[in-house]
Amino acid sequence: MDLTRLGPLPGARCLVLGGCGGIGRSYVSGLLAADARVAVLDLPASMAERPPEAGIEAVPVDATDDRALTRAIDGVAEAWGGIDVLAFLTGMNVAIRPLAEMTMEDIRRVIEINLISAFTATRAAMPHLKRSPAASAVYVASGLHAFVEPGFSAYSASKGGLVSLMKVVAKEGAPSLRANAVAPGAVETAFLSGGLGHGGTEGEPGAFMRQFGDAHAERVLSSIPLRRIAQPEDVAGPMLFLSGPASQYLTGQVIYVNGGRFAP
Incomplete structure (x- = not known):
């Protein structure tokens, strides 16, 4: 094993859900630098706002449409003859407000996008991943799943569910499929204003703090x-590490990426 190499091996077949956002684009750039094959699945609006780079298979799909998402994943796997890496970055949040002030519509929307779509994607991808000699599933959770704050009830719950899903996948997928998660703190991306494809904008560096x-x-x-x-x-760096052979003995783990603010 080449311990100087970050990311998957050349030719690895990588399926990235939510690859048009800030973290997704950085991660995808790393995959391309590693000579991996990449397919990005994201909302049509996100792809229109930030089209994937040349050489990437772009598949517009709404992750909350169970049948469409399953068809998209099966289609990529059939075209490639399998999948080696599943990266799940799909996520959004509504305005920060106390639970008592949230509508059930907003609660369902956050959980459907952040968690239910992860079940759909994982369920569709697992048969293809388990046929790979060394498969990896990488989920983008949030530090808010463990270090909760007022106003983030649905978001924290959805990310806590995502971490639990990852741990189950790690056990059900072993030994051929590893599953891990990264749990970032605040990241300077469009997500902080709702999410690309959900009305969020990239903004300028430092905009999050200035608000x-x-x-x-x-x-x-x-x-x-x-x-x-x-x-x-x-965040993309740890994701690349979890996607490749340098992390071959890690599964069921959460890497917290928060600058040391919280230490579990």
Whole structure:
């Protein structure tokens, strides 16, 4: 094994759900640099806003449409003869508000997009992954699944469910399929304003912190030992590690990517 190599082996067949967002694009760029084959599945609106790079198979699909998502995954697997890596980055949140002020429509929407679609994607991909000699499933969860904050009830619950799903997949998929998750803190992407394809915009560097004002921004930054908000590549790096052979003895694990703010 080449311990100097980050990411999957050349030619690895990588299916990326939610690959048009900030973290997704950074991760996909790393996959391409590793000479992997990449298919990106994302909302049509997300693909229109941020089209995938040349050489990527782009599949517009709504992840909440169970049948369409299953057909899309089966179609890619059939065209490629299998799948080696499943990366799940699909996710969104509504406005931050107390549970008592949330509508059931908003709660269902967050859980359907963040969690139910992960069940659909994993269920469809597992038969193809388990035929791979060394498959990996990588999920993007959130530190809010463990370190909850007021106003994030549905989001935290959906990400907690995603982590539990990952752990079950790690046991059911072994020994041929590994499953792990990354749990970021705040990352400077369109997700912070709703998510690409759900009305979010990329914004300018530092926009997330500026929206809270200088005093609050300083309190947040002072709570992070590395003294900054994460950038997409900060999360993409651990994802690439979990996607390839350098992490071959890791499964059922969560890597927290939060600059040291929380240490489980």
